[in-house]
Amino acid sequence: MYVITVPGSLDHQTVDEFLDRVAAADESRALFDGRHVRWVDPNGMLALLAGGAAIVQRSGARPRLELPESADVVGYLSRMGFFREAQGIFEFEDQPPRRAGGPSDVLLEITPVRANPDVHEVVNRVQTRAGAILASKLDYPGTAVVQFSVILSEVCQNIVEHAESPGWVAAQAYNWSKRLGRWVVAISVMDLGRGFKGSLGAEHAARYGDRWSDATALEAAFLHGLTRFPDSGRGQGIQQIRRQVQRWNGAITIRSGTARIGQVPEWDDTPPLTDGLAPFPGAQISIVLPARKVGDA
Amino acid sequence: MTNDLPLDPIAIDVGDLLQKTVTSLYSHLVTRQTGRAVRMAIEAQLRAAGEMSLSLIDLSEVTVLDFSCADEVVAKLLQRYQGPDRVEAFFVFRGVREPHRHQIEVVLERQGLAAVAETDPGRFELLGEASTEEARSWRALEDRGLLTGDEVAQVTSEAGGEVALERLLSRRLAFRSPITGRWHALSRLVSHLL
Numbered sequence: 001m002y003v004i005t006v007p008g009s010l011d012h013q014t015v016d017e018f019l020d021r022v023a024a025a026d027e028s029r030a031l032f033d034g035r036h037v038r039w040v041d042p043n044g045m046l047a048l049l050a051g052g053a054a055i056v057q058r059s060g061a062r063p064r065l066e067l068p069e070s071a072d073v074v075g076y077l078s079r080m081g082f083f084r085e086a087q088g089i090f091e092f093e094d095q096p097p098r099r100a101g102g103p104s105d106v107l108l109e110i111t112p113v114r115a116n117p118d119v120h121e122v123v124n125r126v127q128t129r130a131g132a133i134l135a136s137k138l139d140y141p142g143t144a145v146v147q148f149s150v151i152l153s154e155v156c157q158n159i160v161e162h163a164e165s166p167g168w169v170a171a172q173a174y175n176w177s178k179r180l181g182r183w184v185v186a187i188s189v190m191d192l193g194r195g196f197k198g199s200l201g202a203e204h205a206a207r208y209g210d211r212w213s214d215a216t217a218l219e220a221a222f223l224h225g226l227t228r229f230p231d232s233g234r235g236q237g238i239q240q241i242r243r244q245v246q247r248w249n250g251a252i253t254i255r256s257g258t259a260r261i262g263q264v265p266e267w268d269d270t271p272p273l274t275d276g277l278a279p280f281p282g283a284q285i286s287i288v289l290p291a292r293k294v295g296d297a
Numbered sequence: 298m299t300n301d302l303p304l305d306p307i308a309i310d311v312g313d314l315l316q317k318t319v320t321s322l323y324s325h326l327v328t329r330q331t332g333r334a335v336r337m338a339i340e341a342q343l344r345a346a347g348e349m350s351l352s353l354i355d356l357s358e359v360t361v362l363d364f365s366c367a368d369e370v371v372a373k374l375l376q377r378y379q380g381p382d383r384v385e386a387f388f389v390f391r392g393v394r395e396p397h398r399h400q401i402e403v404v405l406e407r408q409g410l411a412a413v414a415e416t417d418p419g420r421f422e423l424l425g426e427a428s429t430e431e432a433r434s435w436r437a438l439e440d441r442g443l444l445t446g447d448e449v450a451q452v453t454s455e456a457g458g459e460v461a462l463e464r465l466l467s468r469r470l471a472f473r474s475p476i477t478g479r480w481h482a483l484s485r486l487v488s489h490l491l
Contacts, residue, residue: 116330120323123361127325146361146396153327153363161329233368233408240364240403 002027004051004063006034010044012186012253012286013270016260016277018044022051023278030055030063032090037068042170042188043286045082045110049168050190052089054281057192065090080170081109107133107185108152108171119156122169123149137173137183138291140248147244148185148289154237155189155285162228163193163282180267182291192282195256196221203228214257215275222254222261241287250289255280301474302481304387306351307342308490311370312358314338325361332369339374349385351472353487357392367400372408378469379410387469389483390414391491393424401425411470413483415491421484423470430461431470438462438471442485446478 007014083096131145159167171187197217205212220226227235245252253262260274318338378386393414405425437452465471472481
């Protein structure tokens with residue numbers, strides 16, 4: 001049994017380390033040891049699902065997930081709809097908790113994205129919940145809920161149009177009082193599809209020659225708006241998400257294959273490009289939007 | 298249809314079209330697939346309108362418009378009817394409020410297109426890519442609503458003005474009556490539909 005230790009704090013800053021561990025798992029049976037998880041954000045939850053699904057994809061065997069010892073973390077995973085999605089991926093020693101009914105404080109529960117109607121469902125859900133959170137926690141103007149929905153729509157369409165494999169999306173608001181002294185909204189979108197290099201390869205790899213890699217594919221899409229479609233109207237989604245995130249002084253990073261590219265503001269020390277990560281299928285997108293500070297536009 | 302105008306403007310409610318052609322469950326214009334379905338439904342209506350048409354595309358009931366849909370429903374729709382060999386279809390977009398405006402401007406500029414849009418009740422703007430002369434001539438026509446041949450010379454007296462007006466015509470951003478030769482602002486021609 002190959003044991004993958006889940007970091008105690010599993011969030012946008014530690015998912016690469018975690019996914020690298022998953023990529024290194026070389027036995028057919030795997031155990032995700034999550035007992036010591038004290039904190040998990042949407043990136044962490046989706047990374048757990050993606051990590052488990054990657055093991056299933058590779059070995060055909062469902063890995064086992066040891067749940068966190070912290071009842072708070074398990075309760076939070078339950079409220080985010082983690083266990084509903086995890087049932088088909090992991091084996092559990094004990095029956096995982098059912099999600100409690102009643103009103104939820106969650107911005108966007110973990111939602112599978114497979115096809116066009118799922119994107120509509122995501123936009124519908126955030127329309128009813130995001131307005132109040134963006135206004136009260138982030139001090140964004142009333143119209144921001146539309147731009148926020150547009151971001152989610154475009155980023156989810158990346159799965160439908162390019163990944164050729166299902167994925168998930170989730171979002172939640174947090175008070176980063178110690179890290180940033182402000183509230184943030186964290187959005188995560190992950191899939192196990194063919195990744196940026198796979199999506200763009202047939203159309204653009206020849207032009208790059210030996211330089212063609214996960215890193216150059218990410219640069220081509222993220223910085224230059226390249227897409228596999230010859231239609232000049234394509235490729236705007238990620239470009240415009242990047243610009244909107246920048247307007248809100250937020251951070252966006254995308255991991256695909258062995259590289260992660262990002263556009264980060266001064267409050268985040270993530271490097272703009274990381275190469276040489278362990279190969280992991282699909283694309284993993286993280287967006288963090290901070291509350292407005294006095295003086296922000 | 299009047300003696301001056303060989304067309305009868307039609308109003309197309311995109312919110313209504315979305316519910317009838319795509320799904321009754323959602324009111325948002327998101328995803329490329331949805332945009333393509335809505336554009337094809339608009340094109341089907343235009344086929345029935347004949348060789349020359351003017352359509353008021355109403356986005357008032359649309360809450361969320363993403364870039365993929367804006368590209369399909371605005372940019373690609375316009376592109377399909379550009380060029381001298383195409384059916385003469387003119388468009389005015391209604392309900393282009395602040396939450397939609399950016400997406401529409403981005404897709405228009407990316408394709409080198411421009412469109413007439415009602416951005417506030419009764420306020421029309423030329424969105425997208427237009428030269429300074431085109432923008433100036435369009436504004437002059439828009440402010441007056443209607444120009445006769447003599448008036449064209451007055452309002453386009455600056456260098457390039459008349460050429461710009463012709464260019465607006467070829468880009469389907471202004472209408473010239475083939476009967477009287479008078480120039481019409483598109484907004485004026487759809488005013489009875491607002």
